[in-house]
Amino acid sequence: MxxxxxxxxxxxxxxxxxxxxxxxxxxxxxxxxxxxxxxxxxxxxxxxxxxxxxxxxxxxxxxxxxxxxxxxxxxxxxxxxxxxxxxxxxxxxxxxxxxxxxxxxxxxxxxxxxxxxxxxxxxxxxxxxxxxxxxxxxxxxxxxxxxxxxxxxxxxAKVHATWLALGAIALGVLAAVALIGFVLARSVTRPVRALERATAQLAEGRMTNPPATDHGPPELRRLAASFTSTATRLQHLLQAQQAFASDVSHQLKTPLTSLRLRLENFEPHLAACAQDSLDKALGELERLSRMVQGLLALARLENSALSPEAVDLGAVVDDRAAIWTAFADEQHVDIIVPATAAVHVWAVPGALEQIIDNLLSNALRVSPPGSAITLTTVTGRREGSCTPPVVELHVTDQGPGMTGPERQRAFDRFWRASDADHDGTGLGLPMVQRLTRASGGEVSLEAAPGGGLDAVVRLRRAGSHTQREHPDASVKGSKDSCAGHRCHRSPQPVAARGFGKRELGAKK
Structure with a gap:
């Protein structure tokens, strides 16, 4: 300016x-x-x-x-x-x-x-x-x-000397005007630059240096005062919202735990006909506990400043697939990871593990016995030749899939499909989206070929030393399709990142 x-x-x-x-x-x-x-x-x-x-x-x-x-x-x-x-x-x-x-x-x-x-x-x-x-x-x-x-x-020669004198006078006038204009322009744009810095700080979550309201033209002073007032009020509202979610989550954990213990203590004294009602009550209480836990996790995400770092995507996929294989075996579902070269991506610490855990939890909930869940890594570029290379992680199931409108609403908090079972919280996919965007990527849901759902996580590729994966490294089928691929088996279930098998925020 x-x-x-x-x-x-x-x-x-x-x-x-x-x-x-x-x-x-x-x-x-x-x-x-x-x-x-x-x-x-x-x-x-x-x-x-x-x-x-x-x-x-x-x-x-x-x-x-x-x-x-x-x-x-x-x-x-x-x-x-x-x-x-x-x-x-x-x-x-x-x-x-x-x-x-x-x-x-x-x-x-x-x-x-x-x-x-x-x-x-x-x-x-x-x-x-x-x-x-x-x-x-x-x-x-x-x-x-x-x-x-x-x-x-x-x-x-005399006329030329006169032209040179006129040119020198013009240059002198331009230099003086340039100096005066630069000083005036800097004084006029200083409040604008202060507003720009304050806007950038507000976009990052906290405005530490509000723009001064006593510099610049009167119009910019009024604009700075209005912006500061709006930003301050917005910060207070965000802090109040975050504090409310965090406080409510913390305050509810203790009475929920106490309520669960009391209900479990009723079990020896109940008649057999009331056992089913107790089991349903415990199930709803467990779902409520997972919802509170998910809200607390989202509040921590929104209150923390996260910086992406280079992470080995292949190693994380192998680790999470090996852990979730035990849960998949209980439902007679295969988890298939095609062989790919090592590739590093930018992600916030711990984000990839939680993203894969939530996506696998959702996929297992809808996968019928005898089907397979495939985790495929594909390296490519976003649309446009000048964009940096990205790595796509596809988590594909063979379940009933979702319609177009359902895929669009799937990332809304607390939303679940009408035909979903009732122990999901509706917070898993919002958490996946929040972690993916904090890592500088995007996540989307697409229809899988032949039925099912394909959850695609796109992350920026880190470094240039990694090899390019084959884009056709996807595998379909059941247990017979495991030839040439890494099919993981684990002897006993292991909890993933603080979530039990039923505690990962399922969406469907």
Whole structure:
């Protein structure tokens, strides 16, 4: 903005200078030429009258000295010819005495009692010269003709010096205006830059340096004051919301645990017909506990500043697949990871583990017995050749899938599909989306070929030393399709990142 304001000021001043100085320079050059022409005409006319008087008195021999003296005084070349156009004297000695010049246009015009004024190249130097040829008589007869020539080199040098002076003045004015304009532009844009910094800080979650409200034009001061008030109120609202979610989650954990213990203590004293109601109550209580735990996890994510770092995606996929295989075996579902080269991606610490855990939990909930869940890594580029390379992690199941509108709403908090079982919390996919975006990537749900759902996590690739994976490294089928791939088996279930098998935030 400073550069634009400065350029606008300089452009305006330059236009004013051009409007003033160019016409002045042209007028000065023309006036100097006109002044020289007028002085040359007057001098030549006076000299012609003196020559006429000398010739009438028979003092023709005095003409060379008279012409030489006049030429030295005026710095011109003087030529005098008689009534027939024969040369009587030439101060430059270019035309010998007696040479007939009556055929030359200016001499011929003067012999007909008309002066001639113009420019031509000087025969001795080749430079442009101004000539003035006047008749030397006041009667109808012309006794003599006088031609005076002035070199235009000194006049042109004077005009050029004037143009240079005008240019120097213009540069000086532009430099002064540039300095003054820069100071003014900086003073005007300082509040704007402060607003920009404050906006960037607010976008990062906390505004530590609010813009000053006592600098700059009145409009920007009012804007800074309004922005500060709005940002402060927004920060208070966000802090209140985060504090509420965190406090409620913490406050609910203790009574929920106490309630669970009391319900479990009722079990020995209940009749068999009431056992089913107790199991349902415990199930709902467990779902409520997972929901509180998910809200607490989301609150921690929103309250923390996370910086991505390079993570080996292949190692994390292998680790999580090995842990979740035990849960998959209980439902007779295979977890298949095609063989791929090592690849590093940018992700916040611990994000990949939680992303994969939530996606595998969702996939297991909808996978029928005998089906498979495939984790595929594909390296490519986002749309556009100038974008950095990305790595796509596909978690594909063979379940019933989701419709287009359901896939669009799947990342809304607490939303679950109408046909989903009732022990999900609706917080798993929002957490996946939050962790993926904090890592600089994106997540989407797509329809899998042949049915099912394909959860695609796109992350930026870290470093250039990793190899490119094959894009067709996806595997379909059941247990028979495990040939040539890593099918993981674990002897006993292991909890993943603080979540039990039923505690990972399922969405469906």
């Amino acid at each position: 400073t550069r634009r304001l400065l350029l606008s000021h300089l452009s305006l001043i330059l236009l004013v200078l051009l409007t003033l100085e160019v016409p002045f320079g042209i007028f000065y050059a023309r006036s100097e030429l006109s002044r020289l022409t007028h002085a040359a005409q007057q001098g030549a006319t006076t000299l012609a009258e003196v020559c006429e008087e000398k010739m009438e008195r028979g003092l023709t021999a005095d003409l060379p000295e008279l012409a030489r003296t006049y030429g030295q005084r005026t710095g011109s070349r003087v030529l005098v010819a008689d009534r027939k156009g024969a040369v009587l004297t030439d101060t430059a000695a270019l035309a010998p005495v007696g040479k007939d010049l009556s055929a030359e246009p200016d001499i011929s015009t003067a012999l007909h009692d008309h002066p001639a004024v113009g420019t031509r190249n000087d025969p001795s130097t080749g430079d442009e010269a101004l000539f003035v040829t006047v008749p030397g008589g006041s009667d109808a007869t012309v006794p003599c003709v006088v031609r005076t020539e002035y070199r235009l080199g000194p006049l042109k």
